[in-house]
Amino acid sequence: MQGQRQTQLSGFASQPAADASPLSGYRPAPNAYDELVDPRGGFRARWLPFASQLERLGTLELKRRWAHSQRLIHANGVAYSPHRSSNGRRRPWTLDPFPLIITSQEWKVVAEGLAQRARVLELALQDLYGPQTLIRDGVLPAELLYCHPGYLLPLRRRPEDPAPPAAERMLRFYAADLGRAPDGSWWVLSDRTESPSGIGFALENRIVVSRMMPEPFRDCRALRLAGHFAHLREVLGSIAPQRVRNPGIAILSQGPGNPNYFEDAYLARYLGYMLVEGEDLTVRQRRLWLKTLEGLVPIDVLVRRPNSEHCDPLELGGESPAGVAGLIQAARGGALSLVNPIGSGLVESPVFMAFLPRLCQKLLGEKLKLPGVATWWCGEQASLEYVTQNIDRLILKRAYRLRGEESLLTAELHDTPREQLIEKIRQDPRSYVAQERVERSSAPRWEEGRVQTCRVALRAFATADAKGEFKVLEGALARTTSSAQTLETSVLSGEGSKDVWITSELPVEAISLLSHEDEPVALVRFGAELPSRVADNSYWLGRNLERADAKARLVRTVANRLTGENDPMQLVELPYLLRALADEGLIEPGYAVAEMRELLPHVDRSLPSQVLNSQQPSSLAASVENVFHSAAKVRDRLSRDAWRLLLRVSDAFRSQESMPRDLTDLINATDELIADLAAIGGLVVESMTRTQFYRFLDIGRRLERAAQLVELLSACLIETQPSVRPLLEALLETSDSIMTYRSRYRSNMRFVAALDLLLTDQSNPRSLAFQLDTLERHIGKLPRSDDEPQGASLEQRLVMSMTHAVRMADVEALAEAHEMGNQKPLAELLEMFARDLPALSNAIALKYLVHAGAPRQLSPL
Structure with a gap:
């Protein structure tokens, strides 16, 4: 019976009918493990419930649901960066409706391997910043550590220093990029120990896909993600120093200009934590405080997102706005728990991949349960000779990871001619590693209304509890690309993404982060304390909203008169309205002077282009952009409805700039803008607490x-x-x-x-x-402060x-x-x-x- 079902659902060679199964016509990639299709040509057993439900839905219904979900993703502003890039576009977050399906039995093996790997890296960090027995015993070469740009000397504990508090573990949050071997087993492509990103995007993917396809999600018995986030929240609350009852917990973001800002704001809202930036914080008397309008508020646990070297300019140098002077001192004194602690990114460099089997044997007395991709460090003579002889079939990388630059460095090495590459390696062998090429697995992807083939890698996440035991998320973030090229630098560099379903044979319990009904709650009338930076951004959001509205109304008034029945040159009010436009910077100042106005192009021809030119700082288009940028800085404090309206306003006005426009188009654009701004104002008045x-x-x-x-x-x-x-x-x-x-x-x-x-x-x-x-x-x-005069x-x-x-x-x-x-x-x-x-x-x-x-x-x- 099962074999008959496989044959019925496969149909790879046939052309799909108008409303056939969306998986009809799928062709797996050659010479690679395929997630959907087994070597005999049938669907793998774990995909059968999903394929059956998808067949019931049909292609037309899938298209309809997916179009709605795409609008939802856009309306929520899901993007790898909330700000636009230099070409004027935000990098959208591309999600595929077809999940990656993995059984819970298979994932259990992966989770055990990841937990072991995290423990090894945790112990290695403790040793390298402490007694350094790994160096003394020859497990790791000394030059590997002391040539490492990520090794931060101020964090090294001297023998006479007190042992770190139990809560201050070197690795609380860990992630690994995974790929399939040709036989279907899993390989670790890279470790992420600094400040792993992607778990927020994994959560957003799950919410969108499970809402879009609730029937397949239910039939496949996919394990829920909320339990892990509940565990994460419990862990963060338990590691606060002095075991305070209601600890102050914050997520330290790098701000709206950073690609991960959407994820930072999303997690802060989902977990119920404050989202802060470096300038919101200060260290006084070896304790971290949040600067608010009402005064200083203590922070007990800080989930950091900036790189270690940018976190404390007092001890680590630099002048990054993400840093807080004295942060290391606050953590060192035991008054602050950092997740992850500064310096944890040391072991995520590719060079440690070559030594991880040795480290596991030394530190745990075990063999690695989950192998990493084969890696050779050129600082060892035998490895150097192997790499230079086999360089054509290996991937060459910098040994030490520079976050944000590794993709460019890897691409540079890839484009270097072979002889020059070998010479470069021999000149500085300690700076290079080589890795085996990984042929990543293939999977179905829904694109342009039909099923296509893509390559997949995924990022898995693990969180350590108060005792140091790692719990792995029962899901992951899958990244896809249509190319067979490897995602060598980061799984986040892919073109698209997938939700990952870990399926169970047993019924799945629904889990929620909402409080229990019998849980006591203290009644309050005001929200969390407001940092002065957030007050500043809120203030300028209000000003920019009103400025855009005033300009739009003035432009509409002028445009209506220029398109009326009367000759514009005979309108007695027009010169004064033009002067008001010029005072606002909406048109050339010469239009305000009668003598100069005669020498300029007629205002009815020049007004649309000047008003809609975002490159002109005082134009209406620029004012609308300022509204969006101000809103992006306080996104975590805006309702979803308000954010959707703001995003729609920004996108609608951006589209006006790219096409030729006349006065009629300008009137329509200002009409829509004024209505949308009025709706935003209504949300502020009616829905925002005072x-x-x-x-x-x-x-x-x-x-x-x-x-x-x-x-x-x-x-x-x-x-x-x-x-x-x-x-x-x-x-x-x-x-x-x-x-x-x-x-x-x-x-x-x-x-x-x-x-x-x-x-x-x-x-x-x-x-x-x-x-x-x-x-x-x-x-x-x-x-008002206490010392302020009466x-x-x-x-x-x-x-x-x-x-x-x-x-x-x-x-x-x-x-x-x-x-x-x-x-x-x-x-x-x-x-x-x-x-x-x-x-x-x-x-x-x-x-x-x-x-x-x-x-x-x-x-x-």
Whole structure:
């Protein structure tokens, strides 16, 4: 019966029908182990439940579900870097709906081998940074260690130094890149001990694929990943010094510019930890603290992502913004647990692959359970001769890994002519290793609506508990490529990815990270303390949101008039609106001067290209990009809905730049942008809790809206005639107040009524008075230090002064004087706001948002 089923489902040579099984027509790669097909041409037994369910779904349904999942991945912003690269594109995270299926019996063998390997590397690290018996006993050559650029001398423990605390193990989190041998057994391609990445992407892959195909996922009895993350959270809580009851745990990220930032933010949100950067932290009295608006908050456990050499500029040199001066001192004193400890990346260099069998025998008295790919270190004479004689069939690598550069170095060696390569090795043999070429296994991949063949490597993850026992994740991150070329440098360098299902013969228990119903919880009204860096980013997100909205409204107002029935040259309001555009940097300044305007291209032809040019710093496209970059810096604090909207705004406006556009297109683009920004504003108002994060975001919005209004009124009301009806309508339209005006005054357009609505009406959310009232409330709730003088602070005095000025303004007198030709009273009032609003922004920044520069050593090592 099983043989009949295999024959029925295989069908490799036949052409798939319109709604045949999505696996129809699959052809395994020659001369390699195939994950799906056995040597007889049938499906492997572990794939049969999946293949059966996939056949029920059919190709058309798979296409529909996959299109929906692709939209979900894009909407969630899953990318290897959240920022765009130099060519203006984010590197998307490509996921294949077909998982890699491995049985739990097979994975048990892999897990045992990985746990043993992790223990060996842990013991090796302890020895190399401690007594160095491996060097003295000749297991490792001394030059291997002392020529290693990753060996950090400040971390070496002297004999008289106290033993490290039990919680401070050298390896808490470990990963290994794996590939199949031709006979189906597993090889370790590389070890990752510094700060392994990819587990967050593995989790995201699982969530997407299991939602897309719940029936195959259920029938295959894939083991859940949540249990490992629960174990990880339990471990991190247990290794806190002094066994504090509710330890402060944070993930140290390298910031939004780093390719792994999405994963950092994703894990922080999933595990419920703070996401911090180097400038958020400080070491005082040999303890690590988080700098917040309310003061210093202790950090007990820090999961670091930066490389070791960038973590502590005080002892390791450099001036990386990712580092924290004194971090090593805090960990050395036992007040901080680091995961992984600084220096743990020493043993992930390829050179250690050549010595791992010896290390395992020496340290554990065992043979390796999971072999690594054959490796020869050229620093040994016998290995050097073997490598030079067989270099054409080996992969040459640098012996010591330089994170972020190894792919370029390997490619450089690959492109070097044979004779030059041999000469280079002989000149410095200790710097090179050679490894056996690995023909990675093949597997099915869904691409462009049909099944294709790809090559697979995967990264597995293990976490050590408080006793040092390693537990391996029951899943992995698979990386794929259409080429047969090896993924030598890192499994993350592949083109695409797969979810990995470890299937069980028994029913699988559902696991959740949610708290138990009977677990006590303390009621709180505010979230975690807010670092000043996050407050800064929140503040500028608010300002950039409002700036983009104000520019979009002004551009739309002008574009609507340029496309109307009347001759644009006869519009009396147009010169003043052009001056407002020029003041905002949206068009060439010459358009604001009548004499120069005649020499420039007509504004209706030049406006779309200038507004949509992101290379121009003040353009509308650049403002939209600034919104996205500001949001990316606080992604872990934004809701998924807010992030999706922000991503859609960014992508939609980016697409506008690449195509020729006219005024009609510009009007449509600004209409959509204004609607999306209004939706984001609605999410902020209706869904964001009133924490300090919300407060600083809204302070930024209110300050920017007030400043934009003052600039608009100054450009359009000073040195002009206020009785011009079209100009007043344009002002009200740009300020989103035209409907309110008409509901009150119908078509009776009067300067005094418009001025009252925009300046002093506290019921109008677009008025200056409304912004100042809101700012006064927010600023009154900002934290104050104990040593701050009693009474109103500088920022309180500034906002109260402006609030008093707008409340005391006599709008009727201002309007009457202006209409009589005396513009000085209104001009002086606007000038006062134009002066004091930036002063208020500076006062807030100086007190809450300004940071010191990157830490550095006072003297060289």
